[in-house]
C-alpha cells in the first residue's frame with residue numbers, strides 16, 4: 001500500500017514546438033494533499049494537462065497507482081481514477097446540473113472514496129436545490145462547486161485541482177477549504193495548484209514550488225518544516 | 232366569393248400557396264442532409280464535404296434493393312436498409328479516414344472529405360454505371376390530393392411531415408438519452424468529455440454513423456421523386472451547406488428552420504416565374520440558386536454564426552503553426568531565372584516539342600491562379616473555396632470586352648482584371664469578417680452566385696454556351712506570342728506576390744493569421760489588411776482567367792465551376808502551403824497530370840481524390856515541404 005498515488009519523474013511537455021516543462025518530478029502519496037505553487041505562467045496548468053494526456057508530453061516515469069500512463073489516451077487515464085477540475089472549470093453550460101453530473105458518473109472503485117448522492121449533496125448542499133438549472137445560469141462560485149462535484153461522481157482516487165480559488169469570493173474560498181478538507185478526510189489523494197498560500201497551508205501536507213516550467217531547487221516544503229512562514 | 236373566382240382574380244395566390252406546401256416537402260429533404268452535417272460538425276468540428284455522398288448512395292442502395300421484394304415491404308424495407316447501410320459506411324469512413332485528420336488544419340480536413348466525395352462518386356459510377364436509375368413509386372401513396380385547385384402528390388405530403396417528425400425524434404434523443412447528452416456536451420467541449428472518462432473515438436464514430444444514416448434515409452426517400460444519378464452528391468451538398476450555415480453550425484432546430492426558409496425562398500422563386508425588373512426580364516425559377524445564396528449572405532452579414540449558432544469554441548488542439556516564409560537564397564534566385572529562361576525558350580525548341588508550349592501555357596495560367604490563391608491562404612491564412620469566382624469574373628470580363636465591346640486585346644484584358652478586382656472588393660468587404668469554415672462557405676457561395684448569374688444572363692454571357700470567337704490582336708495572335716505574353720504576366724504576378732509577402736503588408740497579414748487578437752492589439756488593422764489581400768488575390772486570379780479566355784478562344788460556365796476552386800486548393804496543397812514556390816510546383820504537377828493521366832480514364836475523380844488523400848496523410852508539407860526535407864537531410868542535419 002505504500003506505492004504512491006501519482007509518481008512523476010522527468011516530465012517534459014510541449015505546446016506545438018514550444019517546450020513548457022523541463023524535467024519535472026513529483027509524487028503524491030496515497031491520501032496525501034500536495035500543493036503546486038508558482039507564479040502565473042510557471043507551468044502549473046500544463047503539469048496537470050500533461051498528467052491527463054491533454055498536451056504532448058514525455059516522461060521517464062508517469063504512473064497512477066503504479067500503472068504506467070505515459071502513453072495512454074485521456075479517457076483511459078480518467079478511468080484509472082483520476083479526476084480533473086480545470087482552472088476555467090469547463091462545466092457544460094448547455095446541460096443542467098443533473099446532466100453534468102450524470103455524464104460524469106462512474107462505478108465506485110476499491111481504494112477510493114465512493115460518492116453516492118447522499119455523500120455528494122452533504123458536501124454540496126446548494127447543488128441539490130438546482131439540479132434542473134442549466135450550467136450556464138450559475139454563478140462563478142456555483143460553477144466551481146459543480147466542477148468539483150462533477151469530478152467526484154467519477155469516484156476518483158486522485159484529484160487534480162487547478163487553482164480552485166481563482167476568481168472566487170473570499171467567503172466562498174473559506175467554504176471551499178472546508179469542502180476540500182473533508183474530501184481529503186475521506187481518503188482522496190489531491191494535487192492542487194494554487195497561488196493562495198493560506199489555502200495551501202490549510203489543506204496540504206507538502207508543497208512543490210515551480211518556476212519557468214521546472215521545480216525550484218529546494219522548492220519542496222514539508223509542512224511544519226523550519227522554513228520561515230509569513231508572519 | 233367562390234375560390235374559383237378568387238383564383239381567377241389573383242392567379243398568383245394559389246400558385247404561391249401550392250408552392251409553399253411543396254416547399255415543406257423539399258425542406259424535409261434538405262433538413263435530413265443538413266441535420267447530420269450539423270451534428271457531425273458540432274461534435275467533431277469537421278465540415279463533411281462527403282455528406283452529400285451518403286445521401287446519393289442512400290438513393291442508389293434503395294433503388295437497387297426496393298425491387299427485390301414487392302409491395303410496401305420492399306419499398307420501406309429498402310429505405311430503412313439504405314439508412315442502415317449508410318450508417319455502417321459512415322462508421323467505416325470515420326474509422327479509416329476521419330480519425331486521422333481530427334488534429335489536422337481545417338483546410339486539410341475540408342479537402343480530405345472532398346477527396347472522399349470524389350472517390351465515392353467514382354465508386355458509384357463503377358457499381359451502377361453512368362445512366363440514371365429510376366426507383367419504384369411508393370406503394371399506396373401514388374395518388375394525389377386536390378388542393379387549391381391543383382393536385383398535390385400524397386408522397387410530398389408525407390415528406391413534408393417527415394421533417395418535423397425526424398426533428399422531434401432527434402430532439403428527444405438529444406435531450407433524453409445519454410448518447411444525446413454526450414453529443415451536446417462534446418459539441419461544447421469535447422476535451423472535457425474525454426477528461427470524464429468517455430471514449431471520444433467511439434462517440435465520434437457513433438455520431439458520424441448517425442449523421443450518415445440520416446442522410447442515407449433522406450436520399451432513399453427520394454426514390455419515388457427522382458432517379459438516382461451521379462450529380463446529386465454535389466448538388467445537395469451546396470444546399471445543405473447553405474442550410475447549416477444559415478441555421479447555425481451545430482444547431483438542429485436552426486437546421487430545420489433554415490431548411491424551411493431556403494426551401495420557401497426557392498418555392499417563391501419558382502412560383503413567381505418570369506418577372507421584369509428595369510426592362511430586363513429574369514426567369515426567377517432559374518434564379519433559385521442565387522436566391523438561396525443571397526439568403527445565406529444576408530444571414531451571415533447580420534448574424535455571423537447563423538440564426539441559432541454560437542461562436543465556435545476553438546478546438547483545443549490547434550493545427551500545426553505555420554513555419555515562417557523565407558526569402559529566396561542566391562541559389563533560389565538563380566534557379567528562378569533559369570526556369571524563366573527555359574520556359575521562354577520552349578516555343579523555339581522545334582517540332583519534337585510542339586505540344587510543350589500548349590501544355591506550358593496551361594501550367595502558367597494554373598500557376599498564376601494557384602499563386603494568387605496561395606497569397607490568401609498562406610500569408611493570409613484564409614482558405615477560399617470560391618477562387619473560381621475571381622477566375623470567372625476575369626475571364627468573362629475579358630471575353631465580354633473583347634467580343635461584345637470590341638476592345639483591343641490589352642484593354643480587354645485590363646477590363647477583365649478590373650471586373651475581378653471589383654468583385655473581390657465587394658465580396659471581400661463581407662468575407663473578411665469571417666474566419667475558418669464560415670469564410671470557406673461564404674466564398675464558395677459567392678462563387679456559386681457568380682456561376683449561376685453567368686449561366687442565366689444570356690445577353691451578356693451567352694448562357695450555357697458561353698462566349699467564343701475570342702481572337703487576340705497581333706502580336707498575341709500567334710501561339711508563341713500569346714505564350715510569351717502569358718509568361719510575362721505570370722512572372723510579373725508571382726514577383727508582385729513575393730514582393731508583397733515580404734513587405735510590411737505581408738508581415739502584418741502573417742501576424743494577423745497567427746493571432747488576430749494580438750495583431751489587432753499591436754495596432755495592425757487586421758480587417759483592412761485582409762480585405763486588401765482579398766483584392767490582390769482576386770485581381771491576379773482574374774488575370775489568370777483573362778489569360779485562360781484568350782488561350783482557349785472561348786469561355787463557358789463549366790470552366791468557372793466549383794471544380795476550378797477545388798483544383799486551385801489542390802494545387803496549393805500539393806505544392807505546399809508553407810512555401811511561395813509550392814503553388815507553382817503544385818500547378819505544374821496537377822496540370823500535367825490532368826492533361827495526361829486523368830484525360831485517359833473515366834475515373835479521374837477517384838485519381839484526384841486519391842492524390843488529395845495521399846498529400847493530406849503522407850505529405851502534409853506538399854512537394855515543396857518534401858523537397859525541403861530532402862535538402863536538409865542531404866545537408867546532413
Ligand SMILES: Nc1ncnc2c1ncn2[C@@H]1O[C@H](COP(=O)(O)OP(=O)(O)O)[C@@H](O)[C@H]1O
Pocket residue numbers: 015018020038039040041042043044045046047
Ligand atoms: N495553449 C498554449 N499554447 C502555447 N503556450 C501556452 C499555452 N498555454 C500556456 N502556454 C504557456 O505555457 C507556459 C505555462 O503556462 P501554464 O501552465 O498555464 O502556467 P500556470 O498555470 O502556472 O499559470 C506559459 O508560458 C504560457 O504562456
Ligand SMILES: [Mg+2]
Pocket residue numbers: 041044045046087163
Ligand atoms: Mg494556470
